[in-house]
């Protein structure tokens with residue numbers, strides 16, 4: 001057994017103590033000093049759940065002069081042309097690099113909006129070990145094909161489309177109906193660069209939405225009333241020239257989870273993403289510490305992993321330890337990230 005000790009994040013607050021770890025499980029907890037010298041001391045947090053990624057584009061080289069639409073709108077956006085031109089080996093390498101970046105920065109699970117239809121989904125589902133994906137696949141084109149969607153749902157965890165605006169109404173309705181019949185989740189980007197019809201989006205009963213940068217207050221209230229969580233990706237939004245209206249979304253009563261979005265403009269590091277969210281919350285008149293709720297509580301709920309918390313005996317020892325420096329572990333975790341992870345322990 002090994003021991004780690006320090007300030008342990010339990011929910012959204014920290015408790016001084018230690019954890020004993022054996023064979024990937026927490027087998028002992030306690031206050032004060034552990035019975036043996038700890039292998040690491042610092043700020044101890046549960047592993048991250050990255051609620052929004054596109055791992056296929058880690059090796060896509062980005063032209064930052066392009067607009068959001070020119071970069072990512074399917075099917076002619078730069079990213080989609082680059083993905084279409086990739087052979088399987090290049091795609092596998094890109095995905096491997098994205099997963100390695102997440103693993104070393106303490107992410108144990110991620111939700112990927114996987115492009116490329118059945119083959120694209122299989123590129124991810126065939127992989128073993130952490131970080132563990134939830135694969136939200138999409139059809140290759142923007143038309144409903146019964147056989148393709150059946151095959152897609154036999155390998156993927158669910159379906160996620162680029163946006164409601166990219167699809168004809170009937171085609172998208174047929175797709176969503178099929179996904180629902182199979183009892184799988186459906187999700188999409190929504191109002192990322194421009195406002196979209198939230199009534200139409202919610203009529204599709206999404207399990208969650210991503211972005212909402214261009215939504216107005218009425219749209220946000222509708223999302224909150226429907227109980228649909230939203231994944232925000234602050235660094236990606238800022239890169240694309242947008243500011244996520246975090247404070248207004250929280251005012252509306254929306255549960256916010258956190259993701260890093262495209263790997264072509266992100267390193268997939270959830271601690272950095274959490275820090276950016278905290279800074280933006282402060283700039284929008286909020287307590288930056290609310291980012292902890294998004295990163296460690298709401299993001300877990302999206303994957304039904306909340307039973308892994310709090311960190312007690314018998315729970316998975318999927319943990320990250322950061323060197324702590326001051327008397328405020330929350331501030332050290334959020335705003336003084338220079339030390340990086342001193343220990344990542346993921347099964």
Ligand SMILES: [Zn+2]
Pocket residue numbers: 052053054113189210261262
């Ligand atoms: Zn995305």
